[in-house]
Amino acid sequence: MSRDKPGLATRIVHADRHFGVEHNAIRKPIHNSVQYSFDKVEDLIGVFQGTVKNAFNYSRTGTPTTAALEAKLTQLEEGVGSVCYASGMGAISATLLTMLKAGDQLISGRYVFAGTNSLFGTMRDLGIEVAMVDTCNAANVEAALKPNTRMVFVETIANPGTEVPDLGAIGELCARHGILFVIDNTITSPALFLPRRVKAGLSINSLSKTISGHGVALGGVVTDTGVFDWQTHPNISHDYRKGDPRLWGLQQLRKKGLRDMGASLSSDSASQIGIGAETLALRIKQSSSNAMALAKFLQGHPAVKRVNYPGLESHPQYALAREHFSAASWLLSFEFKDLPEMLPAMNRLQIASRATGMGDTRTLVIPVAPSIYYEAGPEARALMNVTDGLVRVSVGIEEVDDLLDDFDQALRG
Numbered sequence: 009m010s011r012d013k014p015g016l017a018t019r020i021v022h023a024d025r026h027f028g029v030e031h032n033a034i035r036k037p038i039h040n041s042v043q044y045s046f047d048k049v050e051d052l053i054g055v056f057q058g059t060v061k062n063a064f065n066y067s068r069t070g071t072p073t074t075a076a077l078e079a080k081l082t083q084l085e086e087g088v089g090s091v092c093y094a095s096g097m098g099a100i101s102a103t104l105l106t107m108l109k110a111g112d113q114l115i116s117g118r119y120v121f122a123g124t125n126s127l128f129g130t131m132r133d134l135g136i137e138v139a140m141v142d143t144c145n146a147a148n149v150e151a152a153l154k155p156n157t158r159m160v161f162v163e164t165i166a167n168p169g170t171e172v173p174d175l176g177a178i179g180e181l182c183a184r185h186g187i188l189f190v191i192d193n194t195i196t197s198p199a200l201f202l203p204r205r206v207k208a209g210l211s212i213n214s215l216s217k218t219i220s221g222h223g224v225a226l227g228g229v230v231t232d233t234g235v236f237d238w239q240t241h242p243n244i245s246h247d248y249r250k251g252d253p254r255l256w257g258l259q260q261l262r263k264k265g266l267r268d269m270g271a272s273l274s275s276d277s278a279s280q281i282g283i284g285a286e287t288l289a290l291r292i293k294q295s296s297s298n299a300m301a302l303a304k305f306l307q308g309h310p311a312v313k314r315v316n317y318p319g320l321e322s323h324p325q326y327a328l329a330r331e332h333f334s335a336a337s338w339l340l341s342f343e344f345k346d347l348p349e350m351l352p353a354m355n356r357l358q359i360a361s362r363a364t365g366m367g368d369t370r371t372l373v374i375p376v377a378p379s380i381y382y383e384a385g386p387e388a389r390a391l392m393n394v395t396d397g398l399v400r401v402s403v404g405i406e407e408v409d410d411l412l413d414d415f416d417q418a419l420r421g
């Protein structure tokens with residue numbers, strides 16, 4: 009068998025070897041120093057002037073531990089570089105605020121994470137137009153294009169409805185018009201999908217979900233995939249239009265997005281996330297195959313009205329998901345036929361936890377309308393296809409028969 013590089017699971021586990029690890033420690037240590045000192049003052053000056061490479065001057069813009077995680081994530085995304093932030097929302101807000109200006113238009117998918125949706129309100133207040141369209145059909149994106157369109161933003165699989173955008177066609181459209189295409193890859197992660205394959209210039213991942221995988225650290229990352237020509241983007245500041253144009257976007261994301269905005273990832277969290285990421289490929293194989301089995305079980309169940317999972321042939325974007333993702337992920341949702349049955353059935357679950365959050369080793373369930381979409385109100389819920397009987401399931405890595413038995417007994421009553 010001839011392969012051009014080792015497989016994903018191998019590359020993640022051995023990523024730490026590609027740069028020096030101190031004192032032969034097999035894993036990158038946790039560097040908690042905020043300050044950095046130098047024997048010669050010329051070197052201290054050189055760090056600020058960019059002539060001394062791979063050095064740090066203050067931990068708000070990075071530490072050796074966060075840099076090691078960035079290198080690992082860049083490998084996973086097959087990109088040219090990454091910048092980590094304190095959370096997924098830190099990464100998204102830094103991207104939108106550094107890459108867009110007043111008077112620009114942003115086109116986004118209609119089905120986006122609630123925090124992102126709320127952030128769009130802030131962007132509007134700052135003078136940025138936001139058009140939210142159904143991105144499952146690229147023609148809707150094309151129809152919304154204007155001369156001031158500077159970015160198209162989509163999520164790979166929407167939470168909780170599991171809608172999938174027409175990624176390939178949107179990527180072609182953006183490439184044709186020289187528009188920055190940004191993909192929030194959180195639900196799929198680079199283990200299931202590489203945004204660079206559909207010409208996205210930036211890939212964003214919340215590290216709090218499946219990449220760290222154990223729900224013990226918040227984090228976020230923006231990876232430059234290397235496919236976007238920053239020379240065509242008018243919003244790169246004069247200060248960062250220097251040197252290799254492939255690095256202009258990353259410079260702006262680190263300087264403006266991290267140094268100025270300050271949502272910096274701690275070394276402690278970076279270490280936890282890096283350790284969790286070592287098993288990403290294994291966990292996502294198990295959680296995705298569990299999700300497929302659970303989706304099939306629920307689809308045939310008399311208590312269930314509808315199941316949303318892109319791995320089911322009945323899903324409207326089944327073909328798109330098959331084309332782009334190596335599995336349909338660990339996220340599904342389903343609707344109860346009889347609303348009064350929902351809460352008692354959820355209370356009967358013994359293995360799945362009634363909990364917020366997603367992308368954990370454990371299976372987590374939540375009734376969507378009265379919790380995470382309560383504040384949004386009935387109109388916004390209707391627009392997002394969030395019905396009163398909808399339950400979101402973030403499927404974990406438990407043994408599949410135990411999960412199916414648990415849902416079977418809970419639904420039977």
Ligand SMILES: *Cc1c(COP(=O)(O)O)cnc(C)c1O
Pocket residue numbers: 095096097098121123163167192194195214215216217226227228366
């Ligand atoms: C959770 C999530 C975010 C936000 O990430 P945090 O780390 O919680 O800030 C953004 N996008 C998607 C798709 C998410 O699921």
